[in-house]
Amino acid sequence: MMFRIDRDVLAEAVAWTARSLPARPSVPVLAGMRLEVTDDQQLKLSGFDYEVSAEVTLEPQSGEPGVVLVSGKLLAEITRALPAQPVDFVVDGAKAVVTCGSARFTLLTMPVEDYPSLPAMPPAAGRIGSDVFAGAVGQVAVAAGKDDTLPMLTGVRMEIEGDTVTLAATDRYRLAVRELKWHPEQPDFQAIAMVPGRTLADTAKALGGTGAEVEIALSSVGGTGEGMIGFSSAGRRTTTRLLDPEFPKYRSLLPTEFSARADIATASFVEAVKRVALVAERNTPVRLAFRGDEVVLEAGSGDEAQAVEVLPVEFDGDEINIAFNHQFLLEGLGAIDSDVARLQFTTATKPAILTGGKPVDEGATPDYRYLIMPIRLSS
Amino acid sequence: MSRKQMLPQGGGGLADDSGCPILHVDMDAFFASVELLDRPELRGLPVIVGAAGARGVVLSATYEARRFGVHSAMPMTRAMRVCPRATIIPPDHRKYTAVSRGVMEIFRSITPEVEPISSDEAFLDVGGARRRLGSPSAIAAMIREQVAEQYGITCSVGVASNKFVAKLASRQCKPDGLLVVPADGVVEFLHPLPVAALWGVGERTEQVLVRLGIRTVGDLAQVPVSTLQRELGAVGAHLAALAWGRDERPVVAHTPDKSIGNEETFPFDVDDPETIRRELLRLSERVAARLRASGQVGRTVSVKLRRADFTTITRSRTLREATDVAKEIFATSCELFAAAGLDRVRLRLVGVRMENLRPAGTVTRQLSLGERETGWREAEQAMDKAIRRFGPDAVRPASLVRPPSGPMDL
Numbered sequence: 001m002m003f004r005i006d007r008d009v010l011a012e013a014v015a016w017t018a019r020s021l022p023a024r025p026s027v028p029v030l031a032g033m034r035l036e037v038t039d040d041q042q043l044k045l046s047g048f049d050y051e052v053s054a055e056v057t058l059e060p061q062s063g064e065p066g067v068v069l070v071s072g073k074l075l076a077e078i079t080r081a082l083p084a085q086p087v088d089f090v091v092d093g094a095k096a097v098v099t100c101g102s103a104r105f106t107l108l109t110m111p112v113e114d115y116p117s118l119p120a121m122p123p124a125a126g127r128i129g130s131d132v133f134a135g136a137v138g139q140v141a142v143a144a145g146k147d148d149t150l151p152m153l154t155g156v157r158m159e160i161e162g163d164t165v166t167l168a169a170t171d172r173y174r175l176a177v178r179e180l181k182w183h184p185e186q187p188d189f190q191a192i193a194m195v196p197g198r199t200l201a202d203t204a205k206a207l208g209g210t211g212a213e214v215e216i217a218l219s220s221v222g223g224t225g226e227g228m229i230g231f232s233s234a235g236r237r238t239t240t241r242l243l244d245p246e247f248p249k250y251r252s253l254l255p256t257e258f259s260a261r262a263d264i265a266t267a268s269f270v271e272a273v274k275r276v277a278l279v280a281e282r283n284t285p286v287r288l289a290f291r292g293d294e295v296v297l298e299a300g301s302g303d304e305a306q307a308v309e310v311l312p313v314e315f316d317g318d319e320i321n322i323a324f325n326h327q328f329l330l331e332g333l334g335a336i337d338s339d340v341a342r343l344q345f346t347t348a349t350k351p352a353i354l355t356g357g358k359p360v361d362e363g364a365t366p367d368y369r370y371l372i373m374p375i376r377l378s379s
Numbered sequence: 380m381s382r383k384q385m386l387p388q389g390g391g392g393l394a395d396d397s398g399c400p401i402l403h404v405d406m407d408a409f410f411a412s413v414e415l416l417d418r419p420e421l422r423g424l425p426v427i428v429g430a431a432g433a434r435g436v437v438l439s440a441t442y443e444a445r446r447f448g449v450h451s452a453m454p455m456t457r458a459m460r461v462c463p464r465a466t467i468i469p470p471d472h473r474k475y476t477a478v479s480r481g482v483m484e485i486f487r488s489i490t491p492e493v494e495p496i497s498s499d500e501a502f503l504d505v506g507g508a509r510r511r512l513g514s515p516s517a518i519a520a521m522i523r524e525q526v527a528e529q530y531g532i533t534c535s536v537g538v539a540s541n542k543f544v545a546k547l548a549s550r551q552c553k554p555d556g557l558l559v560v561p562a563d564g565v566v567e568f569l570h571p572l573p574v575a576a577l578w579g580v581g582e583r584t585e586q587v588l589v590r591l592g593i594r595t596v597g598d599l600a601q602v603p604v605s606t607l608q609r610e611l612g613a614v615g616a617h618l619a620a621l622a623w624g625r626d627e628r629p630v631v632a633h634t635p636d637k638s639i640g641n642e643e644t645f646p647f648d649v650d651d652p653e654t655i656r657r658e659l660l661r662l663s664e665r666v667a668a669r670l671r672a673s674g675q676v677g678r679t680v681s682v683k684l685r686r687a688d689f690t691t692i693t694r695s696r697t698l699r700e701a702t703d704v705a706k707e708i709f710a711t712s713c714e715l716f717a718a719a720g721l722d723r724v725r726l727r728l729v730g731v732r733m734e735n736l737r738p739a740g741t742v743t744r745q746l747s748l749g750e751r752e753t754g755w756r757e758a759e760q761a762m763d764k765a766i767r768r769f770g771p772d773a774v775r776p777a778s779l780v781r782p783p784s785g786p787m788d789l
Contacts, residue, residue: 173745173747174748175748248748253748283699283745284743301741325745349746371748373745373747373748374746375743375745376743376746
């Protein structure tokens with residue numbers, strides 16, 4: 001087996017494939033990256049850790065069919081460092097030789113026959129613009145739990161109803177929900193999937209920026225190939241195993257009626273929260289007091305450092321004092337993707353809803369909602 | 380009751396206590412003495428307080444029992460072997476707490492500078508009370524009198540220039556004694572004592588010192604600090620200071636609890652995880668109630684597990700937020716127990732402890748989605764109220780309810 005390919009094309013593809021390789025493989029072969037030149041002269045790079053698989057298909061300048069397994073991490077480091085010249089990859093017995101310009105590397109190969117075969121893609125379900133998809137996933141994944149001891153909270157729930165996709169994630173302290181349109185293969189397609197949040201965010205980001213469309217492969221409710229979701233775009237495909245679809249019944253938790261509403265310029269709000277939060281320890285609150293046309297932000301307590309800042313606000317409703325974890329508030333403000341942040345409240349111990357901008361139609365439900373649970377101050 | 384007034388030789392009751400504002404007051408055989416108030420017929424006889432049975436340990440023993448070699452923390456089985464005539468009284472901590480509170484009140488009526496060490500001993504700094512109440516030794520005598528009068532038990536008082544010497548002095552004059560170590564008599568008092576008398580000298584340190592030929596505090600004082608540091612590490616410098624009677628620690632009026640914990644030795648070694656979890660629940664309930672009673676919350680849950688062979692492991696986890704809710708403490712305890720890998724290992728003792736304590740008033744709570752406005756905390760506060768009114772058996776988790784005379788009542 002051998003192939004010749006442009007250095008940049010190879011380096012990027014190797015880096016993308018290596019992302020999904022396990023840092024601490026359960027069996028040594030899983031640290032490997034599989035390189036195959038097919039009979040029709042295509043180069044396929046793939047990695048798999050039994051949870052996530054990734055495969056890139058490239059067009060080499062020339063090639064001889066064959067397959068080999070080498071250390072993915074090492075290959076990624078090498079290709080990243082190579083000069084901008086064509087790369088020759090030649091398998092010679094138990095060794096693989098990488099030549100590029102005046103640089104030459106000899107790598108040990110791993111037993112490719114021990115390598116597990118990649119899972120098949122579930123049936124294609126529909127398409128969506130990669131940038132829209134990456135943006136929406138980013139907005140929701142921020143609220144997914146990071147605690148692996150509560151796996152059901154580390155996922156992003158994907159609900160598909162015809163041409164509408166609803167993404168939702170929660171770590172119990174906040175809940176992000178995004179609705180978006182896509183192009184299903186079947187107009188009445190329905191599916192529910194819990195995708196591991198970190199993997200989904202990485203995948204969406206890695207497939208975004210190409211301008212191409214992402215194809216989502218997922219079986220419908222009760223269909224075959226359940227338990228797996230696939231994404232493919234521009235010669236790259238990745239699959240991941242799904243989590244248990246158990247998820248809080250979040251729709252009923254999203255308040256729809258409020259006693260107060262505040263519109264604040266997002267950039268100055270973010271800066272002010274970051275400033276007062278300097279005196280707030282991790283998991284301690286930033287307190288917000290909304291009065292008339294201003295909001296007073298405070299953090300810290302009498303025993304320690306304190307900070308206070310006042311911002312103008314367009315406020316409508318009952319005056320309210322409410323406190324939030326500053327990190328949660330900042331992550332929400334970062335996710336709304338709008339110049340104006342709208343916060344809506346009922347009481348200081350009930351969830352508040354953060355949305356982006358003033359809607360054209362006040363009655364409509366915004367595409368993106370970030371629910372944030374307050375911190376109760378001791379009485 | 381004998382009442383000796385031990386004073387340094389030649390002091391004649393007029394030892395110079397001018398540079399000695401620190402008092403160490405230590406109740407004599409505290410639990411046992413309190414028990415004798417209810418059982419006067421046992422006076423002058425060997426009496427041991429502690430849970431009878433194979434698993435108990437001695438909590439306190441009268442001096443008559445100590446003469447046989449009984450001491451606190453000794454396994455009850457051994458105590459009964461060395462002193463078979465002893466009367467064994469099961470402990471009643473409520474009684475001791477009541478007396479302890481009263482005694483501490485006496486101390487606080489003399490000076491606010493009271494540092495309780497445990498329920499039965501405390502340091503006092505009477506430097507500020509001299510004008511009002513007289514010399515330190517006069518105050519010490521007064522304390523001994525008041526404690527004896529009001530509670531019918533005796534205590535020993537060490538009077539010295541600092542805490543370390545005062546504590547040694549009270550030990551030297553026990554029981555029912557008073558010893559003043561004048562500021563210029565510290566070295567004379569200390570140097571003949573065995574090194575083991577020093578704070579911080581346990582079995583291991585003592586072995587090292589004996590190997591170096593150091594048996595008395597005087598021997599230790601002659602060894603260069605550098606040698607001690609080389610042999611003992613950081614403790615070396617500390618011991619060198621103590622050997623010359625130097626101790627700079629002030630009397631700290633109130634030391635807030637660093638942790639609150641409870642532990643339980645099973646009547647038999649237990650390997651049934653259900654029984655162990657039930658015990659963790661009981662302990663969690665107790666610890667949480669104590670936290671709430673003291674107005675504190677804790678962030679770190681620590682679980683102690685002692686195997687049948689006495690090897691002990693401790694596992695702890697710091698929570699996202701401080702709590703005083705038994706349900707949360709229990710859930711974390713169970714996780715720690717599960718993660719300890721002691722499944723089906725026979726355990727002798729389990730303990731639950733909350734560390735990282737802070738006042739409950741300063742604590743905020745991150746609400747979570749779908750959480751009820753009133754939760755377990757409120758339920759447990761309601762339990763506290765019921766227990767205050769109707770006694771400790773009024774309310775408890777269902778899994779801790781036993782049949783009136785079930786097989787658990789061992």
